Amino acid sequence: MIGAKRPDRRSAKLLTVDADGGMRQLPRAALASLFSPGDLVIANDAATLPASLKGIHCASGEPIEVRLAAWVSIRDPTRFAAIAFGGGDHRTPTEDRMLPPSLSPGDRLTLGPLVAIVEHPLDDPRLFRLRFLGDRATVLAGLARHGRPIQYAHVPEPLALWEVWTRIAADPIAFEPPSAGFAFDWHTRRVWRQRGIGFATLTHAAGISSTGHPELDLRLPFDEPYRIPEHTAATIRRAKTKDHRIIAIGTTVVRALESAANADGSVRAEDGVSSGRIGRETPLRVVDAILTGVHQRGESHFELLRAFADDAVLDQISEALGQHGYRPHEFGDSILIERHPCIARHYPTPNGGPTDNQHSCKGEIHRWCERQIYVGLSWAFAEAHRQMTLRGGGPP
Amino acid sequence: MSGNLGGLDALINSASTLGPTPLVPLADTECEELEQALIVNLLGPFRLTKALFGALAASAQEGRGAAVINISSDAAVNAYSGWGAYGASKAALRHLTAIWAKEAGAEGVAFLSIDPGDMDTPLHALAVPDADPTTLLRPEEAAAEIVRSLLAALPSQAARPAVHP
Secondary structure (H helix, E strand, O other), rough: OOOOOOOOOHHHHEEEEOOOEEEEEEEEEHHHHHOOOOOOEEEEEEEEEOOOOEEEOOOOOEEEEEEEEEEOOOOOOOOOEEEEEEOOOOOHHHHHHHOOOOOOOOOOOOEEEEEEEEEEEEEEEEEEEEEEEEOOHHHHHHHHHHHOOOOOOOOOOOOOOOOOOOOOOOOEEEEEOOHHHHHHHHHHHHHHHOOEEEEEEEEEEEOOOOOOHHHHHHHOOOOOEEEOOHHHHHHHHHHOOOOOEEEEOOOOHHHHHHHHHOOOEEEOOEEEEEOOOOOOOOOOOOOOOOEEOOOOOOOOOHHHOOOOOHHHHHHHHHHHHHOOOOOOOOOOOOOEEEEEOOOOOOOOOOOOOHHHHHHOOOOHHOOOOOOOOOOOHHHHHHHHHHHHHHHHOOOO | OOOHHHOOEEEEOOOOOOOOOOOOOHHHOOHHHHHHHHHHHHHHHHHHHHHHHHHHHHHHHOOOOEEEEEEEHHOOOOOOOOHHHHHHHHHHHHHHHHHHHHHHHHEEEEEEOOOOOEEEOOHHHHOOOOOHHOEEEHHHHHHHHHHHHHHHHHOOOOOOOOOOO
């Protein structure tokens, strides 16, 4: 589907940044001609849920938009963490949207054919946890009928569900598209195969990318469940053994792979939850390069890039992106960043030789262990629950 | 739907429309009627297959196999008077299936056209009202044959890895 409202993927641009900070500007279609035989590209095949639901807050009779934002449990599609807005629609930037009506435990929300109950309001008037009435099949059918994909102020005409699905979209568990994956198409896959470049997928439930509220955005990304199939873990193990590079399409792939990383740079095939915020102090054990969208300073996605490149290089990248008009949003252009050798692995090389630590900047080493402690949604739940307990209240 | 199933190994595109009934020559077929037949018989399967291709490829990658079956007809191969809208749309679907089979083979997704033959269905009755039902295949027999073809296109059960609960 080619929406006139959406930038044409075929005209997208790609900025590549090599390990020494050298930059090249390419049409994104040139992705097929990059990388070396044996390299392995990993993508996130999560499809996107229609996570935006409009309806009425029964207690006040006021309109509400609920955006499902995170899973409480991946196996239970009846309970979610959610973000609420008041009246208006997506054409208003999220930061200017009206606050939702005041939410109390037990409040009913009618959302098309679905009814949801507010479980825990959290410590922000827009953030809460909800439970849909009905079983799994009823809720999924209701979401499919009434839900719309989360919309963006920069795309005035409403996006249809298929427009937020990547070419490899499979299991619908993401709340917003793993948008770096829009750079991938099956033609590229075919050329990579001919050139001996590997490709495999994992599934990571990409969460909401922005709440419009700076304090809430500091907590992003929320905890995100992922699944790494045995086939993918085995393919990574083989590539690592031969010292081939692992290229991640998107920040979600980096989060999943680094969450499941073993000390030797292989990954576990597992169902897990990535809860850390990756940043400058995070050692990268698995991923050698990232293909991602154009992110703004301060976004969690941008912070993740600090694990790949130092601040001087990131400054140069930002400058080049601005100077040449790269489009920053979900359907925009792409950048490919190879990990700076200064930001090194900290595991022994497969042949038992010296570790890569010798390439690292000495000042970085002692900080590796001081991973940023991520204050996430799980904290928000615990805190809200504690406060309610103190007040003598509690969940319904 | 794919959320509820927890994965997708097979897709069967079965729904069809005849186009104008009773059957009429192409010169009497309205443009909109041909368009409608193409939408239902060709674009519908294309859209659904495209939307689910990622799920099918994921199933193939995990060793469970993946197959798409598009229901065809001898009217897709032979030119029968009066079957213009149906025949043209089914011929296009058959060719789409053949090309997709070539392109998707490397991803491990099989594409098959299956012509179940003349079945005792409401659609057949619309096309050939005076057919003798005893000469027609019962739909459940045709369905069983389609399922057999589907299972033959997927890896054997024994070879399939355990599916996550």
